[in-house]
Amino acid sequence: MxxxxxxxxxxxxxxxxxxxxxxxxxxxxxxxxxxxxxxxxxxxxxxxxxxxxxxxxxxxxxxxxxxxxxxxxxxxxxxxxxxxxxxxxxxxxxxxxxxxxxxxxxxxxxxxxxxxxxxxxxGAVRDGLRAYTALHTLAHMAVGQTLLVLDGASPFGVLAIQLAHYHGVKVLATAHSPDDLKFLEQLRPSVGTRESLLARVIGVWDAKVDLVETCLEETGGLGVDIVIDAGVKLYDEEPESQQKQQLPHKHDIITLLGVGGHWVTMEDNLQLDPPDTHSLFLKAASLSFLNDxxxxxxxxxxxxxxxxxxxxxxxxxxxxxxxxxxxxxxxxxxxxxxxxxxxxxxx
CATH class of the missing domain: 3.90.180.10 (Medium-chain alcohol dehydrogenases, catalytic domain)
Known part of the structure; x- marks a missing residue:
């Protein structure tokens, strides 16, 4: 066959x-x-x-x-x-x-x-497994926490948003285009109150938007409890493709992470320098690699x-x-x- x-x-x-x-x-x-x-x-x-x-x-x-x-x-x-x-x-x-x-x-x-x-x-079995692994197994999600999902309009991002909202988590997400932003702003639960699934959508394609500043503003300067990335930029001088341009820098993620926060990364080649690990140490933050x-x-x-x-x-x-x-x-x-x-x- x-x-x-x-x-x-x-x-x-x-x-x-x-x-x-x-x-x-x-x-x-x-x-x-x-x-x-x-x-x-x-x-x-x-x-x-x-x-x-x-x-x-x-x-x-x-x-x-x-x-x-x-x-x-x-x-x-x-x-x-x-x-x-x-x-x-x-x-x-x-x-x-x-x-x-x-x-x-x-x-x-x-x-x-x-x-x-x-x-x-x-279509949902792998991304559903990935969302559970990230939020439950690795990040130990709890009610009342704040989650940042990078590239929220991706198939995985959508399920992660839906799972987090179901468990009472405040969700922020980034959008890579105006169409993605419009799609994310229209996400509603299938049952219950017809409020948006997202507390805020951050349009990272706009050079005027500062991801770190926006996240700290949404959390009263405390930082987010959980970050799930879709890849990161490791160096400032790194050659950028169109897709790479909208990825956050690793320093940005560490900066917007709150005390005791969890960073769940899909970057299999992540490299952290001593100042990066020291910042994570000061915040008592943890880093997990998402490999479903x-x-x-x-x-x-x-x-x-x-x-x-x-x-x-x-x-x-x-x-x-x-x-x-x-x-x-x-x-x-x-x-x-x-x-x-x-x-x-x-x-």
Missing amino acids: KGLFCRLSDSEEVKFVIQETDVPTTIGNHQVKVQVKGCALSPVDIKLYNDLKLQRDTVPVGREIVGTVRQVGPKVTFFQPDDEVVGILPLDTEVSGLCNTVLIHEQLLVPKPEKVSWVSAA EVWTASAAREGRYLHILRDVMEKLSTGTFRPLVEEPVPLYEATVSMEMVQKKQTI
Whole structure:
């Protein structure tokens, strides 16, 4: 059957191809055979595969799947045939989520609520997991705190905003364009008081807007309790692309962080100088790295991982989570769509 794969050329250029692949016919004791109904396309982190020594000639693409159980192994206890399930294929999987059927361990799946669509379930499972990891596992979010979400109009940013507001957190967010700002200002909860989800939207594309000054103004000079970045600038003289221009400097984040605050970063190459760490020390602040792949790359805390996935699906079914998803595309358009996703030209 056909699947989507990533191929790395000698020039380090990433290419996506649809090719035939063999799916194992023998089902393991704890494996589940799932007929795939939908699959999300997320950027492939080639560096992570290399770091974990998982690099092969081709890397399967499309790991967030949703579908129907067709067969279960002899020792499977969580599922029965015809159950609707959602999950994320592990990093070392050899099959693409775009295959008609996949074999996956039962402890990597959770039930899909009946009222949640295939598209919403597949599109929200990874960003929902990432939002939970950032706010609950790493930042220990609590009622009454203040959160700054950088690039709030991104798919991940939207779910982080919705999750934080649900738990009584005051949310600030940055917008990278006037369209993003308008979109964020119109965010409302699906139920309850129709107030905005955001206390303030900060348009960082405008050179007149000072991120640090705005955040300190909103918090009475105390600083924010939690910051979730979408990447940072490390040096003032760093060559800037259009996308890099709107990223905050690491010094700005440290400055606007309050006493006892938590900085959750997606910057895997973050470099802090002694003055930076001294500032964090004076504020008794903490720094955490957001890598949502640790849940499937490690056998630790599987129960917590499944609990998070179940809660993401529950919040989808109740309307607390309303993800940003594009229109579904057929398999034959998957290579073009994946190239755009990899270059961050679409979501």
